Amino acid sequence: MTNRTTLDRRALLKAGLGVGIAIPTKSWAQPPNRARPQPGDWLVFDGGENSGQRITPDLLALEQRPVAALAKDPATSTLRDGSRLNRVMITRLDPTKLSEATKPHAAAGVIAFSAVCTHTGCDVINWVEDKLLMACPCHESHFDVYNGANVVGGPAPRPLAILPLSLESGSVVVAAGFTGRVGFTQQF
Numbered sequence: 001m002t003n004r005t006t007l008d009r010r011a012l013l014k015a016g017l018g019v020g021i022a023i024p025t026k027s028w029a030q031p032p033n034r035a036r037p038q039p040g041d042w043l044v045f046d047g048g049e050n051s052g053q054r055i056t057p058d059l060l061a062l063e064q065r066p067v068a069a070l071a072k073d074p075a076t077s078t079l080r081d082g083s084r085l086n087r088v089m090i091t092r093l094d095p096t097k098l099s100e101a102t103k104p105h106a107a108a109g110v111i112a113f114s115a116v117c118t119h120t121g122c123d124v125i126n127w128v129e130d131k132l133l134m135a136c137p138c139h140e141s142h143f144d145v146y147n148g149a150n151v152v153g154g155p156a157p158r159p160l161a162i163l164p165l166s167l168e169s170g171s172v173v174v175a176a177g178f179t180g181r182v183g184f185t186q187q188f
Contacts, residue, residue: 033082036182037071037163041080041174043090043112046070055172057108060092065127066134066145067091069112071174085182087115088163089124089134090172091145099147105179107165110172113149114161114182117141121184124160134160157185 037043043055046068050059055069066089071080080086095109105111113134117124122138133152134143141154149160161180165172 031082032073032076032078033080034086035080036177037080037086037088037174038073039174039176040074040168041071042074043069043088043165043172043174044072044079046081046087055090055110056170057092057110057167057172060090060110062092062094062109063132064091065129066113068115068125084123085114085116087123088112089115093132093146097146102146102148102162105148105162105164105175107167107172107175110165111145112163112165112172113143113145114163114178116160116183117156118151118158118160118184119154119156 045051045053045055048067069088069090070086072078090110090112092110095103095106098106102111115123117136117138119136119139119141122136124134124136124143126135126137128135128142132145134145134149135141136154136156139155141156142152143149143160144152148162151159159180161178161182163178164175166175
């Protein structure tokens with residue numbers, strides 16, 4: 001009888017554990033605004049006079065300082081603004097000058113990079129106009145926008161992640177997920 005009692009208790013505990021894990025899972029699901037940009041999402045301006053407007057190549061001056069953008073789900077109108085890791089910097093470059101590795105990720109010369117520095121996670125918002133480099137204001141890492149946001153100066157350990165783009169009906173949309181890890185790597 002002890003064996004049967006032990007088996008019944010185990011079965012009951014397993015069932016309880018399964019229910020305890022399964023029921024709350026839905027409440028643990030990530031809110032849609034925290035999800036990474038998805039293929040087909042529109043890119044919209046994140047601030048400025050065009051805030052919330054869909055981005056088109058003609059709204060971006062050639063080789064201008066990158067501007068902040070966010071992805072927006074066209075089906076639900078959900079703005080993916082629930083995580084700072086979703087923020088991107090977008091600019092329009094001369095497509096003939098893009099490196100071969102960078103070209104497939106651009107749409108009509110428009111390219112988007114993660115706004116989060118790979119060094120300590122600051123927002124990469126500075127622009128070295130004469131060299132066309134994105135720059136982090138915290139520790140002066142510099143990223144070459146024509147060459148996959150490769151690090152060309154400063155302590156950043158790796159390039160910024162690229163968000164591949166395409167054009168649909170003249171608007172810039174997400175073509176695929178980020179090409180690399182977004183954010184910084186903790187250094188000890």
